[in-house]
Amino acid sequence: MNRAMMMSAAKNLLTRYGSTKNNIYRCMSTGKLTTVDVNEKSGVAVLTMNRLPVNGLNLELLRDIRNDIDEIEGNKCRGLILTSASSSVFSAGLDIMEMYKPNQDRLKEFWTTLQDTWLALYGSSVPTAAAINGHSPAGGCLLATSCEYRVMLPKFTIGLNETKLGIVAPKWFMATFCNVLPRRVAEMALTQGKMFSSEEALKVGLVDELAQSKEEAIEKCQQFFATFAKTNPFARAMTKQQFRSKDLQQLEDEKAQDLEAFLFFVNQPSVQKGLGIYLDSLKAKTK
Ligand SMILES: CCCCCCCCC/C=C/C(=O)SCCNC(=O)CCNC(=O)[C@H](O)C(C)(C)COP(=O)(O)OP(=O)(O)OC[C@H]1O[C@@H](n2cnc3c(N)ncnc32)[C@H](O)[C@@H]1OP(=O)(O)O
Numbered sequence: 001m002n003r004a005m006m007m008s009a010a011k012n013l014l015t016r017y018g019s020t021k022n023n024i025y026r027c028m029s030t031g032k033l034t035t036v037d038v039n040e041k042s043g044v045a046v047l048t049m050n051r052l053p054v055n056g057l058n059l060e061l062l063r064d065i066r067n068d069i070d071e072i073e074g075n076k077c078r079g080l081i082l083t084s085a086s087s088s089v090f091s092a093g094l095d096i097m098e099m100y101k102p103n104q105d106r107l108k109e110f111w112t113t114l115q116d117t118w119l120a121l122y123g124s125s126v127p128t129a130a131a132i133n134g135h136s137p138a139g140g141c142l143l144a145t146s147c148e149y150r151v152m153l154p155k156f157t158i159g160l161n162e163t164k165l166g167i168v169a170p171k172w173f174m175a176t177f178c179n180v181l182p183r184r185v186a187e188m189a190l191t192q193g194k195m196f197s198s199e200e201a202l203k204v205g206l207v208d209e210l211a212q213s214k215e216e217a218i219e220k221c222q223q224f225f226a227t228f229a230k231t232n233p234f235a236r237a238m239t240k241q242q243f244r245s246k247d248l249q250q251l252e253d254e255k256a257q258d259l260e261a262f263l264f265f266v267n268q269p270s271v272q273k274g275l276g277i278y279l280d281s282l283k284a285k286t287k
Pocket residue numbers: 053054056088089091092093094095096097135137138139140161162165167168169170261262265266279282283285286
């Protein structure tokens with residue numbers, strides 16, 4: 001999309017939604033648990049998760065994120081920055097309540113929506129970045145590492161901690177991790193269920209930069225997108241998708257088996273017991 005087309009699209013969107021005094025306008029917000037704001041100058045969309053207190057990824061939040069990604073793609077935005085409305089948690093990962101003593105139909109819908117959200121984010125043609133303005137365990141780390149670039153605020157933690165919960169991260173969680181980290185670092189961190197501090201994450205390459213504020217993190221993500229200014233968007237998108245095609249294709253091919261494995265695993269009495277104990281430990285923390 002050239003600048004003239006971009007401006008015309010921006011004008012259309014402004015007509016639809018109106019501008020604000022900061023010259024940032026709400027482009028679209030497909031759900032109640034997210035907001036999407038598009039910067040009129042850069043054409044970059046900021047997708048903010050807003051399910052407080054911890055952005056636990058339940059079915060409804062995942063649906064909203066998925067729909068937002070589709071809208072952002074459809075509107076040919078110049079980039080997508082994923083961030084959080086919380087000042088201390090990016091996302092606590094999957095909402096454990098979805099997996100604990102679950103309704104089976106909802107459990108299926110939940111996992112299928114997570115699969116589809118990952119396919120949409122990891123494979124999106126639009127450049128993606130995460131402004132990680134809080135803790136980012138497990139599913140939160142999955143979302144962040146599905147993006148092409150990560151900027152994190154200091155003194156938070158990020159990682160795939162599943163083994164600490166008695167859960168096995170699915171193959172596509174691992175593939176996403178391996179797309180960012182050297183294989184040996186990824187294997188050790190996965191088996192240990194390691195949560196990296198922001199500073200450690202920067203050192204191993206799990207995040208690309210640190211920033212002192214959310215605004216600075218968003219600015220750095222925009223600067224990352226600017227590195228594509230002289231590339232052809234179609235060639236860029238194709239290159240990204242080909243680079244990630246093996247991981248994407250594997251889940252596409254194994255979606256049904258992956259769902260079956262998840263249902264089987266989660267419904268094991270020992271896993272239910274472990275999730276119950278973990279939930280109690282989280283709640284005890286606040287008492
Ligand atoms: C073979 C293949 C097979 C497949 C096998 C299956 C694979 C599944 C893969 C799983 C992926 C996951 O993401 S599993 C999810 C893993 N996530 C985690 O372990 C994160 C746990 N949470 C935390 O560490 C912390 O909450 C953290 C995020 C740092 C924020 O700390 P804070 O002090 O700010 O907040 P807290 O007081 O802890 O939390 C506020 C409230 O939110 C709740 N809460 C926090 N995290 C929650 C969560 N993930 N789900 C539900 N509820 C959560 C707490 O219980 C509190 O509830 P009240 O006391 O009622 O207010």
